[in-house]
Amino acid sequence: EAQVTQNPRYLITVTGKKLTVTCSQNMNHEYMSWYRQDPGLGLRQIYYSMNVEVTDKGDVPEGYKVSRKEKRNFPLILESPSPNQTSLYFCASSLVGRNEQFFGPGTRLTVL
Amino acid sequence: GENVEQHPSTLSVQEGDSAVIKCTYSDSASNYFPWYKQELGKRPQLIIDIRSNVGEKKDQRIAVTLNKTAKHFSLHITETQPEDSAVYFCAVPALRAGNMLTFGGGTRLMVKP
Numbered sequence: 001e002a003q004v005t006q007n008p009r010y011l012i013t014v015t016g017k018k019l020t021v022t023c024s025q026n027m028n029h030e031y032m033s034w035y036r037q038d039p040g041l042g043l044r045q046i047y048y049s050m051n052v053e054v055t056d057k058g059d060v061p062e063g064y065k066v067s068r069k070e071k072r073n074f075p076l077i078l079e080s081p082s083p084n085q086t087s088l089y090f091c092a093s094s095l096v097g098r099n100e101q102f103f104g105p106g107t108r109l110t111v112l
Numbered sequence: 113g114e115n116v117e118q119h120p121s122t123l124s125v126q127e128g129d130s131a132v133i134k135c136t137y138s139d140s141a142s143n144y145f146p147w148y149k150q151e152l153g154k155r156p157q158l159i160i161d162i163r164s165n166v167g168e169k170k171d172q173r174i175a176v177t178l179n180k181t182a183k184h185f186s187l188h189i190t191e192t193q194p195e196d197s198a199v200y201f202c203a204v205p206a207l208r209a210g211n212m213l214t215f216g217g218g219t220r221l222m223v224k225p
Contacts, residue, residue, distance in 0.1 A: 031212075035215075041217060042215040042218050043156070045212045045213075058212060059214075099146065099161070099205060101158070103156050104155065
């Protein structure tokens with residue numbers, strides 16, 4: 001089944017404790033991206049990747065890192081999480097030349 | 113970056129009525145206009161999209177209309193049903209490479225039986 005997966009789905013952590021949210025897609029998509037969703041703000045872009053080893057910042061990249069060592073995986077790294085990073089995070093992927101984004105199931109992160 | 117505004121933020125309709133959600137954008141070069149539906153606790157999913165070379169597209173009870181001159185596009189849902197209750201997002205391609213989308217703030221649609 002073609003899909004985007006994320007892990008974990010739910011995470012409660014404390015300020016400053018490094019964490020990684022994994023994202024994987026099995027559709028051979030070149031583009032992958034991360035969004036965060038907050039009430040009243042819609043979905044905002046964090047980082048995106050056009051292909052392996054090619055990443056760039058979105059609109060709200062502060063406090064996040066990403067890597068794209070393999071085509072199928074695009075992990076989101078929070079080196080020192082803070083409470084303002086409490087949010088719902090979505091990974092998405094798409095094909096070159098096709099704008100439709102396929103979203104993962106979401107990761108609800110709470111930073112205390 | 114691209115500025116996308118969506119109205120209204122909440123919309124309540126009676127089952128069977130029509131619902132219209134409007135989205136305005138700032139970049140006149142935008143050429144792709146999707147609408148996503150997000151049910152409670154679920155991921156956003158594409159329900160309809162339109163490209164700039166057409167003015168309207170229909171798919172059963174939903175339609176999208178585009179006015180490129182005025183830089184706005186709208187989602188129309190006819191004969192609404194309770195299962196249409198969800199949050200709807202418009203989006204346009206971000207002002208950079210990478211297929212990323214800039215989303216509107218969302219509209220919570222409630223269809224009352």
